[in-house]
Amino acid sequence: MIEKWSALIVLVLAVLAAIGMGSNAAWLGTSTLIAIYSLLALSVGITYGQAGILSVAQGAFASMGAYATGILTARYGISPFLTLPVSVLLPALVALPLARLVSPLSPLVLAIATLMFATIVEILLRGGGDLTGGYIGLSGIPPLFDAQTPVTFNLIAWFAVVVVVFLYANLMNSAWGRAINTVRHDPMRAVADGTNVTRLQSLVFTLGAGMAGLAGWLYAHQLSFISPDLFGIPVSINAILMAVVGGAGVILGPVAGAVVLSFFYEFLPGQESRGMFYGAALILTLVVAPSGLLGFTRFRRRSPAVRRGAVSAGAVPGKVAS
Amino acid sequence: MVDFIILGIVVGVSYGLLALPLSLLFIATGTVDFALGAYAVLAGLVCFVVGGPLGMVAGILSAVLAASLVGLVSRLLDHNRRSDHLTLVLASFGFAIFLESFVLSTFGEQPYVRQPFTDYWDILGTRVSPQAGVNLAAALVVLAVTFGLLYATPVGRMMRASAINPRGATLAGIPVHIMRASTFVFAGLLAGIAGVLHLYTSGLSYSSGMHLALSGFGAAIIFGLKSPLRAFLGGIAIGVVESLSNGYLPSHVATVVPLFFIFGILILQGTSRTFSGGRA
Numbered sequence A: 001m002i003e004k005w006s007a008l009i010v011l012v013l014a015v016l017a018a019i020g021m022g023s024n025a026a027w028l029g030t031s032t033l034i035a036i037y038s039l040l041a042l043s044v045g046i047t048y049g050q051a052g053i054l055s056v057a058q059g060a061f062a063s064m065g066a067y068a069t070g071i072l073t074a075r076y077g078i079s080p081f082l083t084l085p086v087s088v089l090l091p092a093l094v095a096l097p098l099a100r101l102v103s104p105l106s107p108l109v110l111a112i113a114t115l116m117f118a119t120i121v122e123i124l125l126r127g128g129g130d131l132t133g134g135y136i137g138l139s140g141i142p143p144l145f146d147a148q149t150p151v152t153f154n155l156i157a158w159f160a161v162v163v164v165v166f167l168y169a170n171l172m173n174s175a176w177g178r179a180i181n182t183v184r185h186d187p188m189r190a191v192a193d194g195t196n197v198t199r200l201q202s203l204v205f206t207l208g209a210g211m212a213g214l215a216g217w218l219y220a221h222q223l224s225f226i227s228p229d230l231f232g233i234p235v236s237i238n239a240i241l242m243a244v245v246g247g248a249g250v251i252l253g254p255v256a257g258a259v260v261l262s263f264f265y266e267f268l269p270g271q272e273s274r275g276m277f278y279g280a281a282l283i284l285t286l287v288v289a290p291s292g293l294l295g296f297t298r299f300r301r302r303s304p305a306v307r308r309g310a311v312s313a314g315a316v317p318g319k320v321a322s
Numbered sequence B: 001m002v003d004f005i006i007l008g009i010v011v012g013v014s015y016g017l018l019a020l021p022l023s024l025l026f027i028a029t030g031t032v033d034f035a036l037g038a039y040a041v042l043a044g045l046v047c048f049v050v051g052g053p054l055g056m057v058a059g060i061l062s063a064v065l066a067a068s069l070v071g072l073v074s075r076l077l078d079h080n081r082r083s084d085h086l087t088l089v090l091a092s093f094g095f096a097i098f099l100e101s102f103v104l105s106t107f108g109e110q111p112y113v114r115q116p117f118t119d120y121w122d123i124l125g126t127r128v129s130p131q132a133g134v135n136l137a138a139a140l141v142v143l144a145v146t147f148g149l150l151y152a153t154p155v156g157r158m159m160r161a162s163a164i165n166p167r168g169a170t171l172a173g174i175p176v177h178i179m180r181a182s183t184f185v186f187a188g189l190l191a192g193i194a195g196v197l198h199l200y201t202s203g204l205s206y207s208s209g210m211h212l213a214l215s216g217f218g219a220a221i222i223f224g225l226k227s228p229l230r231a232f233l234g235g236i237a238i239g240v241v242e243s244l245s246n247g248y249l250p251s252h253v254a255t256v257v258p259l260f261f262i263f264g265i266l267i268l269q270g271t272s273r274t275f276s277g278g279r280a
Helices: A002-021 A025-050 A058-076 A080-102 A107-126 A150-172 A175-185 A187-192 A197-223 A233-246 A253-267 A274-288 A296-308 B002-029 B036-050 B052-079 B085-107 B130-152 B154-164 B166-171 B176-201 B208-222 B228-248 B251-272
Strands: B121-123 B126-128
Touching (some): A002 A025, A025 A150, A025 A175, A107 B085, B002 B228, B208 B228
Antiparallel strands (some): B121 B126
16 A cells, blocks of 8 residues: 555655755755665665666766766756756667666676676776766756756655656556566466566666766766766665665665665764674665565565465466455 | 787686686575685685795685585574575675675785786787686586586585475485585685686786676676576677677777676566566
C-alpha cells in the first residue's frame, strides 16, 4: 500500500524539510546533495532492486548527463532547460546497446563489465582534450535561471526526485513492473509468461541510465563545475550502498538510504577514520536487515503468500499478494 | 617488442598473484571478495612497519586475520538464508572501505616501498629487477600449492563440492560452512603473500587496494574464473597487453586498451553462450 503513496510521502517530507531549513546555506547544500544522491540511488534501485542487474556504471551515466549539459550550456550558451532532454537521453542511448551486450552475462560478470565500462568512460573524459576539458574539467556552467538561489535549487532538485519516484511507483504498479519483478526472480518463468527477457532488462537498464543522467544534470548546474572524477567509481559504489542500506527492492528505499547515509557521513568525526564507521555500518545493515531499512514494508505483504506456499517470496509483486 | 613482452610478464605476475586468491574464492564459494586488495595493502604495510623476516610473517598474519573477519561476515549473511552472491560482494565493498580507512588512519597517506636489490638482471637487453624473479618463483610455488590443495587432497575435493552443490555436499557429510570459512582464510593468506611481494616490487599506499582488487579481478575473469592457473595466465596476458599498448600507443589511449581488452573478452563470453532464458 505504502508504495502507491511514495511520491506523496517524498513531497510532504521535502516541503516540511524545506520550511524547516529556511535559508541556512549549509543545510540547503546537504539537502540538495541528498536529492541528487537519491536520484542516483533510485537508478540503482530500479536496475538492481527491481530487475536484479547490478550496475557499477551509474556514476558514469551521471557524468555523461553532467558533461552533456556542461558542454552545451557553457560552450554554446544553450538554455539549461533545453539541455535537460539531452542529459537524460544521451546516457540512455549509450546504455541501450551496452545493455544488449551485457545482459546475457551472469550477474557477477555483468557487474564487472559495467565497472570496466565506467572506468573507460572516466579515462575518455580525461583524455577528451578541449571538448571535455581533460583532467581540469569544465567550469563556468551557468545556473538554471538567473535568480537561482540555494532555496529554489533545493526545491527543484527535490521536485525532480518526486517526479521520478511518482513515475517509478507507477511503472512498478503496472504489468511492466510485474514482468520486471518476475524476470529478477525467475527468468525462465518470465520467458514462459511471454516476456522478452533481454529486451525488458535492456529497457530497465536504459531507464536507470536516464535517471542517473538527470542526477548529473542537476549536479552540474548546482556546482557550476564538473571534472572526470566527480562521478567516479566510488560514487557509483556509494549509490549502490545507499540503495542497499535503504532497501533496493522498495521504491522509497534508495531515498531513505541516501538520507541516512548522507547524514551519517556528515556527522561522523574525523576525516580519516570516517570510512571505518561507514563500512562497519554497511556490513551491520547487510547482516541485521538484509533487505534494507525499509525492507519491512515488503515483508509484511509477502508473509501471507509464503504461508499459503502457493508462490514463493520475492516473486509476488504488490498487487497479487494483497 | 621482446622487451615490452618481458616487462609485461613482470607486471602481469603481480596481477596474477592477486588473481589467484580471487579465483580460488570463486571456485570454493561462488562469490568474489573485493576486499582482497585491501588485505594485500594491510599485509604490505604491516610488513614494512614491523620490518625484517618477522615483518613478513606479521604482515601475512594480519591479512589472514582480516580475511577471517570477512569469512565470519559471510557466515552471518548465510545465516539469514540470503544465498544471493551479490550481497557478499556488497559486504566486501563495505569491508574494503573499512580497511582502507583503517590503514589510512594507522599508517598515513604516504606510499611505502622497499627495494632490496640494487643490481639488475639483463634479459635479452631488458633491465629486470631480480625481484621479478622472486615474484615469479613465489607465484609458481603458490600456484603449485593451490593446485595441490584443490585437486589432490580430500580437503580440496570437499571445497569444490561445497561450491558446486552446497546442499548435496551437506548431505554427503561435508561441513560446508567450515569449508567456506577456511577458503576465506586461505585466500587471505595468498592475498597477504601478494601484498608483501607488492611492497618489495612497486610499493603500496592506503588507496591501492581497490586498484589491486580490480586488476586482479580483470586478470582472473578473462580466461574464466574457474581455474587458478587460467587466472594466473590471465594476469600475465593483461600485463603483456598493457605493456605493449604503453609501448606503441599514445598515453591516454594506452590506459584504455587493457580495459577494452577485458571488456571485449567478457562480452564475447556472454554472447557465445546460446542460452536465451535464464542467466547463469
